[in-house]
Amino acid sequence: MAFFLETLLGGLMTGMLYSLVALGFVLIFKASGVFNFAQGAMVLFAALAMARFSEWIPGWLGLDSKVLANVLAFIVAGALMFVVAWLIEFLVLRHLVNQEGATLLMATLGITYFLEGVGQSLFGSDIYKIDIGMPKDPMFLLEGMFQGGVLVNQEDLIAALIAAGLVAGLSLFFQKTKTGRALRAVADDHQAAQSIGIPLSRIWVIVWTVAGVVALVAGMIWGSKLGVQFSLTTVALRALPVVILGGLTSVPGAIIGGLIIGVGEKLSEVYLGPFVGGGIEIWFAYVLALVFLLFRPQGLFGEKIIDRV
Amino acid sequence: MNAATTTENAAAMADSALAEAPLSTKSIGEVILDVQNISLRFGGVKALTDISFDVREHEIRSIIGPNGAGKSSMLNCINGVYTPSEGSITFRGKTFSHMNSRQVAEMGVARTFQNLALFKGMSVLDNIMSGRNLKIKSNLFLQALRWGPAEREEIRHREFVERIIDFLEIQAHRKTPVGQLPYGLQKRVDLGRALAMEPQVLLLDEPMAGMNVEEKQDMSRFILDVNDEFGATIVLIEHDMGVVMDISDRVVVLDYGRKIGDGTPDEVRNNEDVISAYLGTSH
Numbered sequence: 001m002a003f004f005l006e007t008l009l010g011g012l013m014t015g016m017l018y019s020l021v022a023l024g025f026v027l028i029f030k031a032s033g034v035f036n037f038a039q040g041a042m043v044l045f046a047a048l049a050m051a052r053f054s055e056w057i058p059g060w061l062g063l064d065s066k067v068l069a070n071v072l073a074f075i076v077a078g079a080l081m082f083v084v085a086w087l088i089e090f091l092v093l094r095h096l097v098n099q100e101g102a103t104l105l106m107a108t109l110g111i112t113y114f115l116e117g118v119g120q121s122l123f124g125s126d127i128y129k130i131d132i133g134m135p136k137d138p139m140f141l142l143e144g145m146f147q148g149g150v151l152v153n154q155e156d157l158i159a160a161l162i163a164a165g166l167v168a169g170l171s172l173f174f175q176k177t178k179t180g181r182a183l184r185a186v187a188d189d190h191q192a193a194q195s196i197g198i199p200l201s202r203i204w205v206i207v208w209t210v211a212g213v214v215a216l217v218a219g220m221i222w223g224s225k226l227g228v229q230f231s232l233t234t235v236a237l238r239a240l241p242v243v244i245l246g247g248l249t250s251v252p253g254a255i256i257g258g259l260i261i262g263v264g265e266k267l268s269e270v271y272l273g274p275f276v277g278g279g280i281e282i283w284f285a286y287v288l289a290l291v292f293l294l295f296r297p298q299g300l301f302g303e304k305i306i307d308r309v
Numbered sequence: 310m311n312a313a314t315t316t317e318n319a320a321a322m323a324d325s326a327l328a329e330a331p332l333s334t335k336s337i338g339e340v341i342l343d344v345q346n347i348s349l350r351f352g353g354v355k356a357l358t359d360i361s362f363d364v365r366e367h368e369i370r371s372i373i374g375p376n377g378a379g380k381s382s383m384l385n386c387i388n389g390v391y392t393p394s395e396g397s398i399t400f401r402g403k404t405f406s407h408m409n410s411r412q413v414a415e416m417g418v419a420r421t422f423q424n425l426a427l428f429k430g431m432s433v434l435d436n437i438m439s440g441r442n443l444k445i446k447s448n449l450f451l452q453a454l455r456w457g458p459a460e461r462e463e464i465r466h467r468e469f470v471e472r473i474i475d476f477l478e479i480q481a482h483r484k485t486p487v488g489q490l491p492y493g494l495q496k497r498v499d500l501g502r503a504l505a506m507e508p509q510v511l512l513l514d515e516p517m518a519g520m521n522v523e524e525k526q527d528m529s530r531f532i533l534d535v536n537d538e539f540g541a542t543i544v545l546i547e548h549d550m551g552v553v554m555d556i557s558d559r560v561v562v563l564d565y566g567r568k569i570g571d572g573t574p575d576e577v578r579n580n581e582d583v584i585s586a587y588l589g590t591s592h
Binding site: 179 | 388411419420428430441449502503
C-alpha cells in the first residue's frame with residue numbers, strides 16, 4: 001500500500017510538471033488560435049537565460065547572496081521573455097492577422113528553430129545547472145500508518161505547489177478579468193474582436209509574455225531537477241499528449257490531463273511493466289492520446305468542435 | 310447573481326444609458342457621420358469610386374445595391390478595417406483619412422457582421438459582455454479577485470447586459486455556447502454584442518441575410534426599437550428591398566462601386582439609374 005501511494009504521489013508530481021508545460025500551449029491556443037510549436041524552445045530559452053544570468057549576475061554586481069542572484073535572474077529572464085513576446089508579435093504575428101491556422105503553425109515552427117539557435121548562441125550550449133535552493137532530501141510521511149512511511153521527494157512537492165499556485169492565478173485571470181475575456185475573444189475571431197475595440201497586438205504581447213513566464217517557471221523547475229540542456233525541448237513533446245487529453249482550450253484540462261498522464265505513466269510502468277518487459281512509461285502518454293483522438297477529439301474539457309455543413 | 314444583489318443594484322442601474330433613453334421620441338438631428346469622396350482600390354480593382362454621403366443623428370440610413378456593388382467595402386472603410394485610398398470620413402466634427410478599428414470602437418461606432426463573426430466557444434453572456442470591454446475600468450488584480458469596486462463594476466455591466474438579453478429575447482440561451490445556437494439567434498447575439506458597446510452609430514451588415522420571413526420581422530422590430538429606444542443612429546446594409554424601403558429614413562444606392570442614387574425610399578424607388586441597375590434597361 002505504501003508503495004502504491006508512493007508511486008501515485010510520484011506520478012502526480014511529475015504530472016504537475018507536464019501540466020505546467022501544457023499550460024503554455026493552452027494559453028497561446030486559447031488566445032490566438034495558434035498551436036504554438038515553439039513552446040518547448042521557449043522553455044529551453046527561458047531556462048538557459050535563468051541559469052546563465054544567475055551565474056553572471058553575482059559577478060557583475062559583486063553580490064554574495066544566492067537568493068538575491070536567483071531573484072534577479074528570474075526577473076531579468078522574465079523581462080527577456082517579454083522582449084521575445086514583443087518581437088514575435090512585431091516581426092511575425094502582426095503580419096499574419098486573419099490568416100489560416102496552418103500558416104500560423106508554420107510560423108511558430110520557424111520561431112522554434114530561431115529561439116533554439118539564438119538561445120544557444122547567446123547563452124552557450126553546455127549543460128548548466130539552476131540551483132534555486134530547493135531541498136533535495138526525501139520526506140517520509142504517514143510513518144505511523146505504514147512501516148517505513150511514504151517517501152516523498154520534497155523538491156517535487158515544492159514544484160507541484162508552485163505549479164498549482166500559477167494555475168489558480170491563471171484560471172482567475174482568464175475567467176474573471178476583462179483581459180481574459182478579450183483573450184478568449186481574440187482566439188475565436190480576430191475581426192470581431194477588433195470591432196469591439198480589442199487591440200490585437202497588445203493582446204498578443206500579453207499572452208506570449210504570460211506563456212513565456214509559464215515557460216520560465218517550467219524551465220526553472222525542470223532545469224533544477226535535470227540540469228539545463230538541449231533535451232529540455234523534448235519536455236514539450238511530453239506535453240502534447242497532455243493537451244490532447246485535456247483539450248486544447250481548457251486551462252483545468254491541461255492540469256488534469258497532466259496529472260492523468262503523470263499518474264498513468266508511473267502506475268502502468270510499475271504494475272504492467274513487468275508483464276511486457278517494461279518501457280511503458282515512454283509510450284503510455286502517446287497511446288492514451290491516440291485513443292482520445294479516436295473517441296473524443298476535443299479532449300476531456302475542450303470546446304466541442306461544431307461544423308455546420 | 311442572486312435576487313438580493315439585483316435589487317441592491319437597481320439604483321446603480323439608473324445611470325445606465327438604457328434606463329435614461331426616452332421612449333419613441335425620434336427626431337433626426339445633425340450630421341453625425343460624413344463620408345467625403347471615398348475611393349478604395351485593391352490593386353487594379355476599384356471597389357469604391359468617389360463615394361460621398363452623410364448620416365444624420367438618429368436616422369436609419371441604408372446602403373443598398375446589387376451584389377458586388379461595394380456595400381460591405383463601404384462599411385469596412387467606416388469601421389476602420391479598410392483604409393480608403395482617397396477621401397475622408399468625418400465623425401462628430403473630427404476628420405480622419407484613415408482610422409483603426411480600436412479608435413472607431415472608442416468613438417462609439419459598433420458593427421455586426423454579414424458572415425457571423427461571434428466568439429463561438431464563449432457563452433451568449435460572455436459574448437455580449439465582451440462588448441462592454443472598453444467600458445470596464447477597474448484594476449486587473451481586483452477584477453481577478455472580484456473584490457470591492459471591481460465587483461460592483463462587474464455587477465453594473467452585467468445588469469446592462471441582462472437588459473440587452475431581455476430586449477433581444479434570448480434569456481433562455483444565456484449560458485449556451487454561441488456556436489450551438491441556431492443561425493437566427495446567433496444574429497441576435499451579434500446585434501447584442503454591438504449594443505453592449507452603447508454605440509452612437511451602429512453599422513449593420515446584412516442583419517437579415519439567410520433568414521425566413523418570421524425571423525426577418527423579428528429583426529426589423531429589433532432594429533426599429535434599437536433606433537427608437539437606444540437612440541442609436543443606424544447604417545444598414547440589406548438585400549431585402551421590402552425591409553429597406555419600410556424602415557429606412559434615407560437610402561444610398563451603389564452599383565459597381567459608384568453612387569447612383571441617394572434620398573428617401575420613395576425618391577430612390579423612382580430613380581431611373583436605380584431601376585436600370587436592378588432591372589436592366591434596353592439599349
